[in-house]
Amino acid sequence: MLPNSSRTYHDPLHGAIALDNSDPTEALLIRLIDTPAFQRLRRIRQLGPASLTFHGAEGSRFTHSLGVMAIARRVFDRIAKRYPQVQPHRPIVLCAALLHDIGHGPFSHTSEEIFGNHHEAWTRRILRESAPVRQLLDSFDPSLVDSLEQVYLKKYPVPFVWQLVSSQLDCDRLDYLMRDSYFTGASYGKLDLDRILMALSYDPVSQQLVVARKGMAAIEHYLIVRYFMYAQVYNHPKNIAATWVLEQAFRRACEQFALGGIEADDTVTAWLTQSKLPGEGSSLSGAPVKLLPLAHYLAADDGVLTYHLQRWQHCADPVLVDLCRRFLDRDLLKALDISSLNVNEQEHLMQQVSIRLAQAGFSATHYAGIRVACSRGYTIYQRGIRLQSAAGLQEISELSPLVKTLIQPVKRAWLIYPSEIESSLSNFYPKLNSA
Known part of the structure; x- marks a missing residue:
C-alpha cells in the first residue's frame, strides 16, 4: 500500500465509507480489514439461511462490520468534538466496532444454534491467537487487545465506549436493522438514522452514552422497528x-461420520467431532471431545459447509440424503403455530405427530419438533437507555408508555413437521394454520 493511499468502500446504506491512511487509527483499520480472518467474513451471510425466505438476504458479515464501524466513527467523532476528553478512546471504539463479528461461524447465528459455539468468545480468541490480527493490534498499542476484550465483556472503565458497540442502543443494532430491512425488503425496518445519531450524547459525570430528551421519539421508533x-x-x-433442517442434517452427519458412513475434509471433520471452546465438552453426538483448533474454525464458512451438504446427498444414509436435499432445494419442513395450545396440548400433539411420522416412514427425531421464538422490543439490561431530563438521567421506559409495552416478551411456539403428513395433522387440529 502506498504511504498516503486511502481506502473507500461504497456501501448501499452509508454511501462512501472512506478510510484515511494518514490517520493512524484508520490506517490500522485498513490493515485489519485486509487480514484473512476479516476477509473470511465475506463468505458468511449476515442472515444465515434467511435467503431461503427473503431472496435478497445475501449480504455478508463483512459488509455489516464495515457499516458498524462507519456508524461508530460518525457518532464518536461528533461527540468527541464537544467532549474532547473521550478522544483517546477512538482507536478502541473503532477497532471494537469493526471486529465485533470476526468470530462468527458459518451461517452466522445459525451455526451457534447447530454447533453450540458463541461468536463473542471466538472473537476474543481470534484477537489473541490469530497472528496477523494480533500483530497489528500489538504494534499499534500493546494494551489494545486487553482493552478490546474489556469492551466485549462490557467491563471497559468508560461505559460510553462499550455502549457504542454493545448495548440496547448501539451501532451494531443500528446497522443490522437498517441493513437487514434493506436486503429483505421489509419496509417497516427503515430507521431515521440521522435523527437517532443527533440525539446521542455523552454524560461526563457517569461517562455513559445518553439520549437527549428531544430524541425520545426517534428512539421509540427504533425500538418498534x-x-x-x-x-x-x-x-x-x-x-x-430452515434452521431446523440444517441442524438435523449436521446432527445426522455427526452420527453417520462416527459410524464411518460419510466422509469429510479436515475442517468439517473437526467441526463434527470437536467442541468449540473449553468447557463445552461434547460434539453434536454428545461424546467428549477435544478443543477445536483456531485454524479449523477460521477455515469454515458457508461455502465449506454447503459443499459437504452437496456431497452428502450421494451418501448411503437415506435420512441424511433427504435432509441435505431439502435444505439445498428449499424443500423445507412446515411450521405450524401452536402458541394457542397449552404445554400438555403441545406434548399431546407432538405424540400424534410422531405416530403419523412413523406410519409415513419418517424418523420423528429428525423430522419433527417444537421451537419457541421470543420477540421483544426492549430489554432493561446493562444500564438500558438513559435519557437526559430536567430530573437528571432517566430510564427511557420510565418516560415512555410505548417503550414500557415493548418490554413484555411475545412468545410463539412452532411445530416443525414435513408436508407429507399435513393432511392428517389438519384433521387432528383443524383450527391451527401452518406457514
Missing part, C-alpha cells in the same frame, strides 16, 4: 424451519 424485525424477519417461521 427492532420489535417488528424480530417478529417478522428473524423469527419468521420459514427461517425457523
Whole structure:
C-alpha cells in the first residue's frame, strides 16, 4: 500500500465509507480489514439461511462490520468534538466496532444454534491467537487487545465506549436493522438514522452514552422497528424451519461420520467431532471431545459447509440424503403455530405427530419438533437507555408508555413437521394454520 493511499468502500446504506491512511487509527483499520480472518467474513451471510425466505438476504458479515464501524466513527467523532476528553478512546471504539463479528461461524447465528459455539468468545480468541490480527493490534498499542476484550465483556472503565458497540442502543443494532430491512425488503425496518445519531450524547459525570430528551421519539421508533424485525424477519417461521433442517442434517452427519458412513475434509471433520471452546465438552453426538483448533474454525464458512451438504446427498444414509436435499432445494419442513395450545396440548400433539411420522416412514427425531421464538422490543439490561431530563438521567421506559409495552416478551411456539403428513395433522387440529 502506498504511504498516503486511502481506502473507500461504497456501501448501499452509508454511501462512501472512506478510510484515511494518514490517520493512524484508520490506517490500522485498513490493515485489519485486509487480514484473512476479516476477509473470511465475506463468505458468511449476515442472515444465515434467511435467503431461503427473503431472496435478497445475501449480504455478508463483512459488509455489516464495515457499516458498524462507519456508524461508530460518525457518532464518536461528533461527540468527541464537544467532549474532547473521550478522544483517546477512538482507536478502541473503532477497532471494537469493526471486529465485533470476526468470530462468527458459518451461517452466522445459525451455526451457534447447530454447533453450540458463541461468536463473542471466538472473537476474543481470534484477537489473541490469530497472528496477523494480533500483530497489528500489538504494534499499534500493546494494551489494545486487553482493552478490546474489556469492551466485549462490557467491563471497559468508560461505559460510553462499550455502549457504542454493545448495548440496547448501539451501532451494531443500528446497522443490522437498517441493513437487514434493506436486503429483505421489509419496509417497516427503515430507521431515521440521522435523527437517532443527533440525539446521542455523552454524560461526563457517569461517562455513559445518553439520549437527549428531544430524541425520545426517534428512539421509540427504533425500538418498534427492532420489535417488528424480530417478529417478522428473524423469527419468521420459514427461517425457523430452515434452521431446523440444517441442524438435523449436521446432527445426522455427526452420527453417520462416527459410524464411518460419510466422509469429510479436515475442517468439517473437526467441526463434527470437536467442541468449540473449553468447557463445552461434547460434539453434536454428545461424546467428549477435544478443543477445536483456531485454524479449523477460521477455515469454515458457508461455502465449506454447503459443499459437504452437496456431497452428502450421494451418501448411503437415506435420512441424511433427504435432509441435505431439502435444505439445498428449499424443500423445507412446515411450521405450524401452536402458541394457542397449552404445554400438555403441545406434548399431546407432538405424540400424534410422531405416530403419523412413523406410519409415513419418517424418523420423528429428525423430522419433527417444537421451537419457541421470543420477540421483544426492549430489554432493561446493562444500564438500558438513559435519557437526559430536567430530573437528571432517566430510564427511557420510565418516560415512555410505548417503550414500557415493548418490554413484555411475545412468545410463539412452532411445530416443525414435513408436508407429507399435513393432511392428517389438519384433521387432528383443524383450527391451527401452518406457514
